[in-house]
Amino acid sequence: MGSEKETRREARIAAERAILQAAEEVFAIYGFKGSTMARIAQTAGLPKANIHYYFPTKLELYRRVVEEIYSSWLEAGDVFDNSPDAATALSAYIESKMDTSRLHPFGSKVWANEILQGAPVIQDYLETSLRDWTQSRIDIINRWIAEGQIAPVDPRHLLYMIWAVTQHYADFSHQVETLNGGKPLRSQQWHEATQSVKRIILNGISAQSSAQRAEEQA
Template sequence: MIRPRATPAIAEDEAARKGAIRQANEALILGAGERVFARTGFNGATMAAIADEAGLPKANLHYYFGSKAELYRAVLARTLHDWLVPMDGLVAEADPRQALEAYIRAKMAMGFERPDASRVFANELLHGAAELGALLRTELRAMVLAKARVIEAWVAGGRMAPVDATHLFFTIWAATQTYADFDLQVCAVLGRDALSDRDRSRATEHVVALMLRGCGLG
């Protein structure tokens, strides 16, 4: 029996369905990888443990990511990409106060929502950035230099107080990521087992106000 040939529309729908399944599975695996790598480090993590965390057969992990090292690099690259996206709002025509506030709030929210991503990233840096080094020297450096020029233009135009634009980013990263990387310390000092929504809001408002005042925008 001759089967009817699939129409272009049906083929496109099937390709879209498979693409959506692939994206969903990759996101599930990357999320599981974040959590396992954060708990055990690269050396302590296993593909079996990540598969259990994701609720998928181990074979699925190897289908999407050929090795633990490949998955680890993908976790780091996704984290860096997600951290860079909020910087897109720092453009010359933007209002400095609104743009910087939106960026700081986005960084705080990501730290609270995906603390394991921040911890994996920090641990990679503490161990010499063997996997991240190239991305830091290229993608991250290019983005920071470009956005520093925007801030320098705002300063030159009298739109905000004089600041060292490049070091401003270091300060923002330190202030925002500490709530993920050192949450145990924060919780201990505040007498909490975990930060509540009220604690997170208090922290966010404090960091936003402090940074904006330092930029003459408070």
């Protein structure tokens, strides 16, 4: 009995994941208004009834897709709380954001399209959890500045810059691929891009790890 229950649970998880992946792609291409549950079902390779079983309405499915990408971005910012210094935290944050752009480009596009339309569906996210999360990160960045870990900068603009650069690789993937000879970036190119973004931003704010500062003071 337990094994049968576990099998059903795994099947449900797999079905939801397939639906969410298909929905990311469809919403990214057609937007909320232009997308249909039938097209999402077709993309997922599932009967339309299955989509409605897990997500009764298109709005509910759309918000879940947005929540997935949104949550991954917020979780990436946990390194601000858990890292030994600003350089380590920001480096890990940039890496995580770049990984999300590489692995979930459609989700990032859904978010970008929504914001470009004035956030008609997810404005509540912006006015509550995103605003609170952003303020908490600003407080930490201001502490780093006060401690001399990074150069004085406007924390909001630092965050905006990181978001803009890392999400560019997902939101403008067609442009990136066109300028890459019409081919997606290879794993090594993603690594090089990530290292470049980190180096430019960290050098721009004079961020050094604890080990680097100790070495300079020795």
